[in-house]
Amino acid sequence: MHASKEVTVALLGCGRFGQRHLEVLNRLPDVRVLVVADIDEPRAQQTAFRFGVPSFTADFREALAWPGVDVVDVCLPTFLHAQAVEGAARHGRHVFCEKPLALRAEDAQRAARACEDAGVKLQVGFCRRFDNGWLAAAEVIRSGALGRPVVWRHATGTSGAPQPWFFDRELGGGPFVDGAIHWYDFGRFLFGEVESVQAATRIMRPGRTAPDTGIVSVRFVSGDELQLMWSWGLPPGVKVDELHEVLGPEGALSMRPRQQDKISDAAVFVDHDHRKENGGHANGADPGNLGYLWLRRPGQTEAQPVVYQRNDMVEEELIAFVQAVREDRPTAVGGREAVAALQVAMAVLESGQTGRTVMFDEMTLPARSAK
Structure with missing residues (x-):
């Protein structure tokens, strides 16, 4: 150089x-x-x-x-x-x-x-590894506030990617390769290695060779689970409300950011590296650029905010x-992580096609890259 x-x-x-x-x-x-x-x-x-x-x-x-x-x-x-x-x-x-x-x-x-x-x-x-909202959710999960194991679930429905090649199995792979791979990678980052994959997929719109709609369950060795209910099969301009949350034996976390008029004075998480009491706008955060996740636990009448600084991932x-x-x-995040996430995507396509659960002791996952 x-x-x-x-x-x-x-x-x-x-x-x-x-x-x-x-x-x-x-x-x-x-x-x-x-x-x-x-x-x-x-x-x-x-x-x-x-x-x-x-x-x-x-x-x-x-x-x-x-x-x-x-x-x-x-x-x-x-x-x-x-x-x-x-x-x-x-x-x-x-x-x-x-x-x-x-x-x-x-x-x-x-x-x-x-x-x-x-x-x-x-x-x-x-890029989700650099998303402060996802990192804030990861910090909550790792803190034990939800208990373990957890179920991380996401449901979405849109018309999907703009170009036809995204829906060709040999060119783009469809949403369970191109889009959901962010979830597979972040799941491994957060929970560790994958134990099994089960999927039910279909092609909603004609002329496509990759599945555009389906339900996926990725179970990790840790006992945690990722559940996806995805569709890129809707007509252009049509979309449905998203669901994005983490469920645990001690509580639930909503990952769909929303604003509330009143922020509780209870303890909140600020950014993904810090936990502050009555966090306010600490750590140099811009009050006009804060995001909020919402933590629900037993005995609380209101959801508690998880505050983070929005960023350009x-x-x-x-x-x-x-x-x-x-x-x-x-x-x-390098080649080994990329290969491992793609192996999950391949298992999703295989399970969706065959109807059987793919066990990862049948596959060799690469070791993680050095950080």
């Missing part, structure tokens, strides 16, 4: 997430994007102009070899992720790759191994990656 510790970037994919990454990268000190790539050359050109990037190309392979690049940021469609990561590793570039790392666990394993063999860093875009994950590159230290 340059002696000035400037980090130079080639960004692959100028779609919605690529644009989002560029917004963040342009704000980071001593980070410079040298080239953007997109198969739609006019879009690549327009994106380069919009963000002040000096070069563009319609061939992401050309960008992988661009002179002077330290880092490749992969925001391509999912079916190209593994190929792009392996190419970046061959050129000695550190890699940030949006999730999932691949569509099959063996392809993800190969891409992760390519980075290890080349001695380059790999971080995968599990995409910005936080990219900052963490750039710092890891600049300071030559391990990334926050």
Whole structure:
């Protein structure tokens, strides 16, 4: 890397997430994007102009070899992720790759191994690990306030992703690969290794090859459980209310942030690292940018607030990656975690297709990356 510790970037994919990454990268000190790539050359050109990037190309392979690049940021469609990561590793570039790392666990394993063999860093875009709301919920669970084991459940129904390729089994994998993988990864982060997966899935809308609707149960060795009731099968513009909560033998936690006029003076959790009595707006929190989860326990007439500072999780994950590159230290969430989460996704698809419970003693989960 340059002696000035400037980090130079080639960004692959100028779609919605690529644009989002560029917004963040342009704000980071001593980070410079040298080239953007997109198969739609006019879009690549327009994106380069919009963000002040000096070069563009319609061939992401050309960008992988661009002179002077330290880092490749992969925001391509999912079916190209593994190929792009392996190419970046061959050129000695550190890699940030949006999730999932691949569509099959063996392809993800190969891409992760390519980075290890080349001695380059790999971080995968599990941005929920940087979401202060989810981290605040994790702190409550770890504190024992809900008792253990817990059931973490989430129900949602929308029309899903904007492009048809997301619903192709060979291109995007559908919601139980592309979207729910955040839950699989955070579940492993919070609860540890997976014991079994059971799923009932279906294709709601015709013309799709990946399941878009279903019910999933992921049981962890710890006894905790993740339950998902998901659909990306509704017509455009139609959505239903979400349910997102954690249930335990000693209480329940609502993870659907909502404002209340009155905040109780009882003990509250502030951020994900601190527990304060009568927390108020401690730790430099911006009172206008606070989020609230709601804790319900026996003997309390009102739900108690769990207060956290809202944050930009995409910005936080990219900052963490750039710092890891600049300071030559391990990334926050790397290839081993990405492979493990994808193995859960593969088990969900298998269980949904066969109707049987997939036991994880039938599979080999990789060890966690060093932090």
